Amino acid sequence: MPETAAEEVRESRVPFQLIEVEGPSMVPTLYPGDWMLVQHGARVRPGDVIILRHPFQQDLLVVKRIAERREGGWWVLGDNAAAGGDSTVYGVVPDDLVLAKVRGRLRRRKPWAEGEGQRSAGAVLSWLLSAVRPVRAVRSSASRRLRAR
Numbered sequence: 001m002p003e004t005a006a007e008e009v010r011e012s013r014v015p016f017q018l019i020e021v022e023g024p025s026m027v028p029t030l031y032p033g034d035w036m037l038v039q040h041g042a043r044v045r046p047g048d049v050i051i052l053r054h055p056f057q058q059d060l061l062v063v064k065r066i067a068e069r070r071e072g073g074w075w076v077l078g079d080n081a082a083a084g085g086d087s088t089v090y091g092v093v094p095d096d097l098v099l100a101k102v103r104g105r106l107r108r109r110k111p112w113a114e115g116e117g118q119r120s121a122g123a124v125l126s127w128l129l130s131a132v133r134p135v136r137a138v139r140s141s142a143s144r145r146l147r148a149r
Contacts, residue, residue, distance in 0.1 A: 015040055019051065019061075019084030025078035025085055026063055029135060033108040036063065036135070038100035044074075052076065055090045056121070063102065064108040065138065074098065109132040 018020040021034045021047040029049065030036065037090065038051050046066050064076035064086055087093065107130070 011117045018106075021063065021105075023083065023085075025080050025083035026065070027083070029065075029079045030063065030102075031107065033107070035106040036102045037104040037106070039103050040100045042101035044098060044101050045137070049135050049137075050074075050076070051100040051102065052093055053097040053099065054129055055093055055097060058097070061099070096148055100134045103138075104132065104134045107133075116119075 017038050019038055021036060022032055024032060026049070035037045036051075044050055044066060046068050048066050049063060049131070049149050050066060051063055053062055054062050062085065064078055067075045067077045069075075070092050073094040075087045075089060076093055116124070
């Protein structure tokens with residue numbers, strides 16, 4: 001199952017890009033329908049959320065969190081262990097398959113109820129303040145999950 005809806009991540013020339021999330025592997029950090037702001041060429045390290053090409057299916061893009069550096073590349077895990085589809089399945093991810101670092105997310109707005117009409121400026125502002133957030137590196141949860149396996 002694809003993790004991002006982008007047909008192709010622009011690997012050069014464009015430093016930032018918006019990509020829609022598909023799939024539940026990064027819940028609760030990213031939900032299906034969220035949009036990610038990704039930065040190409042950014043330095044990555046353990047705890048960062050990244051976009052990568054699937055090692056066995058390189059037309060498939062996935063979003064995962066880096067757990068640690070290993071011989072041959074990065075060990076990556078999803079934040080939702082039940083969703084699977086990470087290094088426990090395909091092993092170490094080589095550096096050349098890492099495309100971008102996730103810098104932020106924009107949560108999708110819930111659809112309006114029928115007959116609700118327009119939302120107030122206050123409601124839109126409240127959604128905007130809660131929806132736009134940086135995606136920060138988490139150093140402890142990924143390593144805790146790695147030790148538990």
